[in-house]
Amino acid sequence: METSLESLCVVKAASGSRGIHGVAGPALGDADRADDGRPHTWMHVETGTLVVVNISVPGPNPVSRAVRLVTFNTHHGVGGDGRHDLARLAQVLQAADADVICLQEVDRHFGDRSEHADQALLLSRALGMELAWGPSIDEPGRGSERRQYGNAVLSRLPLLGSDLHRLPGRGEPRTALRTGVELAGGVLWVTTTHLSSRSADDRAGQAAAVAELHADPRAAAVLVGDLNADATAPELAPLRAHLRDAWETAADRSDQAWRFSLHARQGLTHPARRPRMRIDQVWVSAGVTVTGARVLDGAGASDHHPLLVDLEVSTAPAA
Numbered sequence: 001m002e003t004s005l006e007s008l009c010v011v012k013a014a015s016g017s018r019g020i021h022g023v024a025g026p027a028l029g030d031a032d033r034a035d036d037g038r039p040h041t042w043m044h045v046e047t048g049t050l051v052v053v054n055i056s057v058p059g060p061n062p063v064s065r066a067v068r069l070v071t072f073n074t075h076h077g078v079g080g081d082g083r084h085d086l087a088r089l090a091q092v093l094q095a096a097d098a099d100v101i102c103l104q105e106v107d108r109h110f111g112d113r114s115e116h117a118d119q120a121l122l123l124s125r126a127l128g129m130e131l132a133w134g135p136s137i138d139e140p141g142r143g144s145e146r147r148q149y150g151n152a153v154l155s156r157l158p159l160l161g162s163d164l165h166r167l168p169g170r171g172e173p174r175t176a177l178r179t180g181v182e183l184a185g186g187v188l189w190v191t192t193t194h195l196s197s198r199s200a201d202d203r204a205g206q207a208a209a210v211a212e213l214h215a216d217p218r219a220a221a222v223l224v225g226d227l228n229a230d231a232t233a234p235e236l237a238p239l240r241a242h243l244r245d246a247w248e249t250a251a252d253r254s255d256q257a258w259r260f261s262l263h264a265r266q267g268l269t270h271p272a273r274r275p276r277m278r279i280d281q282v283w284v285s286a287g288v289t290v291t292g293a294r295v296l297d298g299a300g301a302s303d304h305h306p307l308l309v310d311l312e313v314s315t316a317p318a319a
Contacts, residue, residue, distance in 0.1 A: 207239055
């Protein structure tokens, strides 16, 4: 390894990074929902105190903020060469210069395949970003450690809290991690998930459950992840009822296909060596404009390429 993950952490620490803040517990449950537009209550990740979050959509004088977001299925840090190299993955993420990074297939003390590393913690420290974590698999591990695998959100914007949702379906457990990202004057709800590769029926049920998390038209929201289906697949119809496909609505698009290829500008992300599927996606709500979308070069860090989107998010000004 040319650059160790530990050295990346040291560089970030020396530059005054915010460090890591885990998000504890299901901070926003059904009991906290208000159908009449009242603010919601969430747990603040740094203080553990309850905060009031305004979820209203833009009013007459909305506040707009640029947000760069990346979604990446990391394949637990194992690249096309079969090597677990977390420093390589961290360098790809660092180069993206994103405000929010959504990751799937992340290990925490999971096993030999990822050297029992706490990948979520190490990446958040290396990048100087806050962390929200949502395990899909959570089992007893070595000693006091939990053997976990799931989704993570890293952010250099403040995180207000998160909640974890178990999704229906057979086979490997699937979850959706919903996180509140604080913007000047409002909040952006970011959900990251990894839908089943087993069957379209399983994905249909999971897509419906995830879409329901963003059914409130008052909230600016982004849904991202490895959906294991093309954006036009019938089983993703519940998403289309509430959200828009960011790739199709982006004002500017580019990908890793050769410019004269028949697959150019299609947003294909998997498999990394010769992409032929657009299964890594971003979906946006009203109030979120997609100014650009790019499939980045994953540099062999995973069997997927990362997808980057530049967003303009309009939120209601603070009262």
